[in-house]
Amino acid sequence: MTGEASAPDETLLMLYARGDRHAARELTDRMLPRTLAVATRVLGNRAEAEDVAQEAMLRLWRIAPEWQPGQAQVSTWLYRVTMNLCIDLQRKRRAGTVGLDDVPEPADEAPAAAEQIQARARTDALQAALMQLPDRQRQAVVLRHLEELTNPEIAEILGISVEAVESLIARGKRGLAAALSHRRDDLGYEHG
């Protein structure tokens, strides 16, 4: 529907609360990819990320009738819920109530060219390095450099100051550089 395709997220959410099924589809197509992407990067586990994304969207549907216009951006609210769900899951992991085995992402059915193979290797290397960071650093780096949010947005999502976000990102990037420093050659980067 053309009107809904250009409608703000908040309007779509209120239309959904009034029974508009098209609004649910439009919101899902906008929000689910972002939610899944950030959960996958933070958790490093596709199956868990899908569960988190589905739960975050479920909470969005539930809150729709009580949504107060102007209270927050829908995307920011959803990122915050997603991050909190990831934190809860990571705590359960440490407590030993959730398995740590990563489920590999579905294999790409298209024939992989050499460039695609290298891009996949680089992305996997980055993901492995991200998983070596402390949780908060990983969340901040993912939101800043993969979701391309601003530092104030990240501060609102994580519930910390902008200065703290800057510090987390700086330390996170140093940690990534340290983790990746020995992989320049096999990732196809030349020494500068």
Next chain:
Amino acid sequence: MTWGTNMADDMEKFDDLDALFDTARKQAPHPTSALRDRVLHDAGVIQSGFAGPVAAPPAVASGGWFRQVSDALGGWAGLGGLATACAAGVWLGFAPPSALPDPASYLIQDQSSFDLFQGEDLALLFDSEEG
């Protein structure tokens, strides 16, 4: 070349993070159709449980001052009622019921007069000056 062990040295050794982030963004995981179906199923189940009217969503875009005034008066129906009331008022002004005085007669009087000083008062004034 000797690699240092502190993180500042690591940053110098691996300065392709921005390129790596760019590659990773292009390889972002996409939802499967199965996940999308599950999410939409949830949306339908939750939506079917909503009872009663909820607040109307805000307008997508405003249509200028005329649109805002029109909306404030109740839309075209409100504007129509306002125009009818105005027309009735004008008509009553020019053709009032017989039981009421005709206000038009006040408007179309061709002259009016008012004596600021009565003639006798002026005469007394002149008489006193001549004394």
